[in-house]
Amino acid sequence: MHPRTADPVSFPAPATARPMIAESWLRSLRHGVDPDVGRPARPLSTDQIVTRRQGSPLAELMPVVREGLRAVLEDERHVLLVTDAQGWVLWQEGSRQLRRSAERLELAEGAYWGEESAGTNGIAAALATRRPERVHAEEHYVTALRTLDCAAAPLHDPRDGRLLGVVNVTSPASLAHPSTLALVTAITRVAEGELRARHWESVNRLRSIAAPVLARLDGAALAVDASGWPAAATGMVPPDRVPLPRSPQAGTVWLPSLGSCTMEPLPGGWLVRVGTQGPTVPSRVVLDVTGARSWTVTVGGAVGSWSHELSPRHTELLLVLALHPDGRSAAQLAQDLFGDPRRVVTVRAEMSRLRRTVGGVLAHRPYRFADNVSVEVLRPDHPADLLPASTAPAVVAARRDWVGT
Secondary structure, X not given: OOOOOOOHHHOOOOOOOOHHHHHHXXXXXXXXXXXXXXXXXXXXXXXXXXXXXXXXXXXXXXXHHHHHOHHHHHOOOOEEEEEEOOOEEEEEEEOHHHHHHHHHOOOOOOOEOOHXXXXXXXXXHHHHHOOOEEEEHHHOOOHHHXXXXXXXXXXXXXOOOOEEEEEEEEEEHHHOOOHHHHHHHHHHHHHHHHHHHHHHHHHHXXXXXXXXXXXXOOXXXXXXEOOOOEEEEEOOOOOOOOOOOOOOOOEEEEEOOOEEEXXXXXXXXXXXXXXXXXXXXXXXXXXXXXXXXXXXXXXXXXXXXXXXXXXXXXXXXXXXXXXXXXXXXXXXXXXXXXXXXXXXXXXXXXXXXXXXXXXXXXEOOOEEEOOOOEXXXXXXXXXXXXXXXXOOHHHHHHHHHHHHO
């Protein structure tokens, strides 16, 4: 039966498939991916690959990745693929012979390995769950890939938590070793550590530039880097981090944690002059969960609006609060997210971070959206696409209830 019209029950994942694999197979089926040929996307051109490389922090980390995986790459059974956060392959490395074989399966630079094109695979799994994932042999949705083993780990920017891409090592399934995933995961952690070290070096440089500027100012002001990390301040205790607009510009801007501010460019960051009226309580929140791998919250009011890309956990929290306008206790949120009401310490820590990010739109005791704040949730067209990789009980229930409405 053709997968575009097949009943999911008649086209199941392997009987022993893990829940993550089974759910991915069902999504692949619904996306219309043909298990015999996939659903190939038009590959990137050479110019497009170069442009994406130049705009990605991954480029400066490739020497770290290559060095860490040197022993694997010298073994002619493996090929390395590094993708961006969407799933486009920007780098492919390995032995020449294996690379030629891999290219016949579109394991090549410029190819797209998102779930909606290549079905269940290691890269798509890591993009969806944002965790290290191994997809072995028959777990692949597309038949031609079932001779392979994929060990993939996501790589995040430690400055803002943003997903940068995925590091994946593919080998013949018959020769694969389970420890490959641990090695790939370790290398992504090393690469993230390199980014973190470079970040603090840049913050120190900004501090030396900003100190004499701040010394001449009256009132509250601070210097932050491009990710909102404070380097120096005057007239105020600097917050842990200032969430900035997605595309900050010089001029007056409203920031959730500071209210109305004026931003001026500095080499390597921004000078933020804090307004005298103090933080302004916004009046509306729009939670956009239409995407499969990225989600945003937009907070706004009379003084303007601001958008922020959310982590999977913070997306789940805001969605649960939007579904329960009367509020949730820490124990209830722990049950909603983890199925365990005892995990209140984790919930409180996450809510503390979230409240620092979105400012005055959240209240507590119980946790809820603040009074007089209107909340809108933009949902995907299909219930299964609502945070598709989330296993939080509240999200699973939201998908089920949505189907029933």
